Amino acid sequence: MTNQSSFQFIPVARASTDSPAKNKPASRKRWWIIGSAAAVLILLQFFGPTLENPAVDPLLANEASLQLPTDARHVLHTACMDCHSHTTEWPWFAHIAPISWIAAHNVDEGREHLNFSRWGSYTPKQQKKLLDEISTVVRHDRMPPTLHKLAHPSARLSTNERFVLYFWARGQMSRVRE
Ligand code: HEC
Numbered sequence: 001m002t003n004q005s006s007f008q009f010i011p012v013a014r015a016s017t018d019s020p021a022k023n024k025p026a027s028r029k030r031w032w033i034i035g036s037a038a039a040v041l042i043l044l045q046f047f048g049p050t051l052e053n054p055a056v057d058p059l060l061a062n063e064a065s066l067q068l069p070t071d072a073r074h075v076l077h078t079a080c081m082d083c084h085s086h087t088t089e090w091p092w093f094a095h096i097a098p099i100s101w102i103a104a105h106n107v108d109e110g111r112e113h114l115n116f117s118r119w120g121s122y123t124p125k126q127q128k129k130l131l132d133e134i135s136t137v138v139r140h141d142r143m144p145p146t147l148h149k150l151a152h153p154s155a156r157l158s159t160n161e162r163f164v165l166y167f168w169a170r171g172q173m174s175r176v177r178e
Pocket residue numbers: 076079080081082083084105106107109110113114130133134137138143144145148155
């Protein structure tokens with residue numbers, strides 16, 4: 001009997017006296033964490049990358065040597081040009097670090113692999129290879145990258161749009177004179 005009542009008493013005492021005393025530092029700690037995270041985020045903004053769109057040389061640009069019918073042009077512009085040309089449209093959230101690093105990195109790498117604004121600087125052999133790769137990534141739905149589609153729902157391609165781009169790329173391949 002005595003054992004039982006003291007057993008019941010202890011948890012009650014813990015709950016009523018301990019918790020307010022413990023809660024205070026805990027919530028202060030929480031604010032410290034939130035405050036420091038905010039400070040770090042604000043500081044990061046000063047070290048963000050510059051998001052650049054280098055000039056497009058019309059002689060090197062895609063129109064100079066590719067046939068671009070309206071439907072293919074539309075798909076390329078809504079889904080691919082943000083990373084594979086110098087005509088990137090940077091959304092507002094791309095300017096906020098750390099998203100800006102990811103965005104700048106993706107665009108740098110995308111332009112390195114395939115840059116429509118420098119199309120004319122590729123040799124015919126390179127152009128053919130790139131068109132072949134375009135048809136492959138479109139057929140397997142590997143582009144645009146998943147993260148990009150989450151941030152830009154309009155860049156998601158329908159099956160029909162993938163067909164358009166696939167047949168456009170195959171058709172252009174046969175036009176390239178090596
Ligand atoms: C968010 C930026 C982004 C968008 C939008 C995007 N790409 Fe890419 N693309 C990349 C990056 C980064 C790479 C290089 C790394 C890789 O292969 O994943 C790449 C690589 C490629 C390659 C080379 C593939 C290889 O195997 O090396 C092709 C071809 C390509 N993309 C085509 C497209 C096409 C076509 C579209 C539109 C339907 C598109 N991309 C949209 C970022 C992008």
